[in-house]
Amino acid sequence: DADVTQTPRNRITKTGKRIMLECSQTKGHDRMYWYRQDPGLGLRLIYYSFDVKDINKGEISDGYSVSRQAQAKFSLSLESAIPNQTALYFCATSQIGGSDTQYFGPGTRLTVL
Amino acid sequence: AQSVTQLGSHVSVSEGALVLLRCNYSSSVPPYLFWYVQYPNQGLQLLLKYTTGATLVKGINGFEAEFKKSETSFHLTKPSAHMSDAAEYFCAVSSLTPGYSTLTFGKGTMLLVSP
Numbered sequence: 001d002a003d004v005t006q007t008p009r010n011r012i013t014k015t016g017k018r019i020m021l022e023c024s025q026t027k028g029h030d031r032m033y034w035y036r037q038d039p040g041l042g043l044r045l046i047y048y049s050f051d052v053k054d055i056n057k058g059e060i061s062d063g064y065s066v067s068r069q070a071q072a073k074f075s076l077s078l079e080s081a082i083p084n085q086t087a088l089y090f091c092a093t094s095q096i097g098g099s100d101t102q103y104f105g106p107g108t109r110l111t112v113l
Numbered sequence: 114a115q116s117v118t119q120l121g122s123h124v125s126v127s128e129g130a131l132v133l134l135r136c137n138y139s140s141s142v143p144p145y146l147f148w149y150v151q152y153p154n155q156g157l158q159l160l161l162k163y164t165t166g167a168t169l170v171k172g173i174n175g176f177e178a179e180f181k182k183s184e185t186s187f188h189l190t191k192p193s194a195h196m197s198d199a200a201e202y203f204c205a206v207s208s209l210t211p212g213y214s215t216l217t218f219g220k221g222t223m224l225l226v227s228p
Contacts, residue, residue, distance in 0.1 A: 004156075033215070040122060042203060042220040043157075058215070090156060099164045100145050100207040100214045104156035 003027045004105035006091050012111045013081050021076045021108050023091030029103070030096055032074040034058075034066060037088040037107075046089075049074055050096075081112040115140045115206045119219035127227050132176075132191040134222050136204035139185060145207035146187040147216065148178055152200045160202070163187065174198070199226045 004025045013019050023032065031050050035043040035058075045058030047066040055066060063085060067075045078085055088109050092102040120135040138144060145164050149157040161172025168180040174197075178189045187204060204219040 035218075040220060043218040045215060048215060092157075099162065100216060101147070101159060101162060102216055104149075104158070106156045 004091060004093055004103055006089075006105040006108050008108060009106065010109045012113065014113050015082055017081050017112075019078045019081055019110070021089055021091075021110070023074045023076070023105060025072050025091075025093045025103075025105075027093055027095075027103060028071075029093035030071065031094045032068065033092040033094070033102065034064075034074070034076045035090045035092065036060070036085075037090060043090065046076065078110075078112075081110075083112045086110060086112045115144070115208050115217045117204050117206050117217055117219035119202075119204050119222050121222055122220065123223045123225060125225040125227065126194045128196055129193050132189070132194045132198065132224065134189040134202050134204075134224065136178075136187045136189065136219060137185055138187060138204070138206045140206055145214075146178075146180060147205040147207070148172065148176070148187075148189050149203045149205065149218075150200050151203065151221075157203065160189070194224075194226050196226050196228070199224055 007022045033048040034046040037043050044060050049068045065077045090107050091105040094102045116139045118137045147162045148160040150160050151157050161170045163170045163180045171177045176191045201221045201223045203221050205216040207214050
């Protein structure tokens with residue numbers, strides 16, 4: 001049961017290209033998050049959204065933008081991809097009053113050449 | 114601001130041995146604390162969490178963790194390791210800013226289990 005889905009699962013692109021990663025959820029959660037994971041650095045928060053009209057920058061938002069198209073959809077864009085954006089990207093969701101527990105998608109492995 | 118320190122990027126144990134993964138946190142308010150596990154090529158899965166109440170928390174797959182406020186620790190343990198426990202483990206703390214909580218993750222500990 002894929003409550004949080006991410007597309008694509010793998011993507012290889014070239015420096016300078018625009019790329020969009022998409023996240024959809026069927027959990028009915030209000031809050032959605034984008035993280036990147038790099039070996040030895042753990043997960044770092046890029047952007048988060050607590051409802052459709054709320055967008056907040058995280059720890060490492062430079063070079064990224066997001067769009068919350070609906071409660072269930074949250075997209076991450078790299079306007080002009082660069083090699084140091086090569087990473088594993090995760091989407092997560094949580095519910096208000098849910099003790100901040102976050103539920104993660106399967107991840108998108110992005111390689112920028 | 115919150116922070117999380119996981120001691121040891123890699124921990125190796127033999128099958129059947131005790132698993133101990135260490136996590137220390139800093140927080141200006143009483144924290145919510147979490148342990149997540151990541152199996153190869155998968156997303157993160159919640160193992161257990163501490164919010165309030167009993168400081169010894171039991172999770173899935175036989176894992177447990179104890180919140181020790183005086184030591185600002187939330188170490189993860191399992192009495193007997195299985196080969197299937199080999200994965201990366203992440204400790205996280207909630208910011209607990211009312212209505213605007215996010216999680217801060219540690220850098221992870223890779224658990225290696227040998228036969």
